[in-house]
Structures are given as structure tokens and as C-alpha cells.
Amino acid sequence: MTGPSDTTNRPLLFTPVTIRGLTAPNRIVVAPMCQYHSDDGGPTDWQMMHLGRLAAGGSGIVFGEETAVEARGRKTYACAGLYKDEHVPAYRRLTDFIREQGAVPAIQLGHAGRKASCHTAREDWRPLHDGDVDEGMPPWQGLAPSALDQLPRRFVPREMDRDDIRTVLDAFRVATLRSGEAGYDIVELHAAHGYLIHQFLSSVSNHRTDAYGGDIQGRMRFALETAEVMREAWPNDKPVFCRISAVDGEGGTWTLDDSVILARELKDRGMDLIDVSSGGITGDSEMPQVPRVAGYQVGFSDRIRRDADVMTIAVGGITDAQQAEDILQAGQADLVAMARELIWNADWPAHAAKQLGIENPFDVMPEEYAFRLRQREAQKTMPINQGGAETEAAMQALLGEK
Ligand SMILES: Cc1cc2nc3c(=O)[nH]c(=O)nc-3n(C[C@H](O)[C@H](O)[C@H](O)COP(=O)(O)O)c2cc1C
Secondary structure, eight states, X not given: OOOOOOOSSSOGGGSOEEETTEEESSSEEEOOOOOSOOBTTBOOHHHHHHHHHHHHTTOSEEEEEEEESSGGGOSSTTSEEOOSGGGHHHHHHHHHHHHHTTOEEEEEEEOOGGGOXXXXXXXXXXXXXXXXGGGTOOOOOOEESSSOOSSOOSSOOEEOOHHHHHHHHHHHHHHHHHHHHTTOSEEEEEEOTTSHHHHHHOTTTOOOOSTTSSSXXXXXXHHHHHHHHHHHHSOTTSOEEXXXXXXXXXXXXXXXXXXXXXXXXXXXXXXXXXXXXXXXXXXXXSOTTSOOOTTTTHHHHHHHHHHHTOEEEEESSOOOHHHHHHHHHTTSOSEEEESHHHHHOTTHHHHHHHHTTOSSGGGGSOHHHHHXXXXXXXXXXXXXXXXXXXXXXHHHHHTTOO
């Protein structure tokens, strides 16, 4: 595949991208980021502040955090979920606001599987135990393809039987429908980072001998059925993405070649884009298995984009505007996503637009901010900053100095 087409001289990063019936204003994506600030799954003011500010910064697509399709599919009691109809209005408030800022609202749906029942990231995902009952946080048993645990947790996960598989598939279907009602334009299947779908894909965590295990076709089956269910429940003119771990990484068995096969199968089932991450099948909820150099997953995106002939997002260690532009120009991805860099600087898109020489860089922001920043920019060339004698005298007069 060649890079995205560039018919103007505008940097690709700021060229709109159309997928099915949806057009995003630029190719900067806010990556999904768990916040551990939800109330029985529903978003709170925190998410409004967090996602609202990111949308105002000018990113084209704003992903909310991994959102569980079942209550038991959360990692923690503070995780986001879309497992009740009552959640819909609160998410609708978020999507309305994100759209008002000019960005596309997107949601990532997932299921923690055996990574369920722990404390939050700030407590290192410590497993819940009986002592947490007093805090109103009793531990619960996770689901998994096989009853294998990756950590010394309170409960070994329960191996899913056919009924469990049907139940979880239905939960993905219903959560996808609710995402539509809540106003999202993109829904993403979280098949990465060692969560339930990834647990089925990797032979590290899938020891099944039935049709959902064994060779790669068997291990992919649950992921592909989930993809089909979501595609069916989502409007035809709106895109569905899938985030995968391109490799298990250290201690794993799933390889980049496997990911190319998976990406082709997902594309055949109507997935529009592969969001290329890595790791997570071993260890705790962190993903330390791939060395964290700059742009550490771009090579995975490049290979999947070329060999599976599918659109991709590159994510991981992307921090600089020219770096992001080069990734797009080289055809290594169609979009770039960022997480930590945008926490550090929610206005990264406006800074990037300036760095890349876009004529009206502040236009990526809502007008409430943009016109002030244009004024600020113009003021930099006003005489007051040039220290002219007349200006200096006027200032001194105001200060009452002789
Ligand atoms: C605070 C935080 C929360 C995250 N939560 C999620 C998540 O909910 N779903 C997901 O797929 N990845 C999650 N990630 C991974 C990011 O989406 C991203 O892939 C990773 O941080 C690499 O990008 P970066 O180098 O720009 O931070 C999270 C990362 C951070 C920093």
C-alpha cells in the first residue's frame, strides 16, 4: 500500500480521512486511556473534563477508555462500562460535547476476562481479596478461555463454556447497539493487551481443545465471531476498528505473522481499521514486553498495513509532529494515536499544526480558544513588545513615573 493520498500540499497529519460514511478532520487520534473514575460503569465529571479538554485540543478522533460490555468484564470497580441501558444518557452527554468541539467521538469496547477483579493502576492492579469486602469491593471470578491464571490472584478464572461464549458475544452486541444510541461514530473492539479476546488468540492463555482453541483458526474464532456480532449491530455507514497486540512479546507465542492473518480475517468481516498495539498476555496489566523506543509499534503497523492491505493506526512513543507526519508519508499507518503525550499536552495538535507550517494552526481548536490565540500571536508583533520609545513613555505615564 502507498501512503494516504495527498492532493494538496497540506501535511497528511492535517488532511481529513474518510472511512465509510465518516470523515474525521485530521489524522490525530486520542488513544483509549482507562481513567478509573467511573461510577458503576458510568462516566463522571472526570471523563467530561478529560475527554472534553482533549477534544478542544484539536485531535480529530477522541477515544474514550476501554469500556466493559459486562460488569464482570471490568478490571476494577472504577472501570468504565456500557452494560446497562441507564449508562446511555451519560455517554450521550460526552459524545455531544466532543462533537461540539469538532472531534469524532469513539468508544473502545472490551472484556477483561482473567484480568478482572483488581485494584486500579495506581495500586498496581493488586488483586482484590477478602479484606476488600469491607470496602464494598468483594473479589469476583474472571472468565477465560482456560482456567489459567497469570498472577497469583484470589480466584483462578473460570473456563468459558458454550453458554458463556454466547453470553459474552451477546454482551458485545448489546453494548455496540448502546454505543450507537449514545452517539458514538466509531466503535473499536479491544482485542489486545491480554484481555479476553487476546486470551483466546494466544496459546499462552488458550489451552482449549474444542473449536475455540487449538490451531490459529480455532484460537481466532472467538475474536472473529465478536467482530461479526459488532459489525452486524453497527450502522453500515460507520466504521468499526479493532485494536490488537501485534505480538505477545516476551514470554508469548502470538507473532506478527499471526497478526497479519488475523487482520485479513477481520477485514473480511467488515473491520475497517486495525489499531496496532502489542504485549500484555503475561505479567500484570502493564505491557512491558516490547522495548519502549520512539515509535516502538510503528513497524508492526507498517507490516500489517502492507501485508493485510488494511488501514491502520500507529501508536506508541509518537511525540513529535514531524515524526507523526513521516509515519503517514511513509505509508506506515493511516492515522497516528497518542496517549501520554496528549496527557502532557492536550493542545499537541495545535502545536503540531504550527510546527508543520499550517497556515491557520489555531483553527484545529474551537473558536473560543482559536480567536484568543490568533490575537496572542498578532500581539507578539505589536510595538509594545518591540520596546519603542513612544510605547515606553505611554507605559511610564500610566505607572505614574516621571
Ligand atoms: C493512562 C493510560 C490508560 C490506558 N488505557 C488503555 C485502554 O483503556 N485501552 C487500550 O487499548 N490502551 C490503553 N492504554 C494504552 C494507550 O492507548 C497507548 O496505546 C499506549 O499508552 C502507548 O501510547 P503512548 O506512547 O502515546 O502513551 C492506556 C495508556 C495510558 C497511558
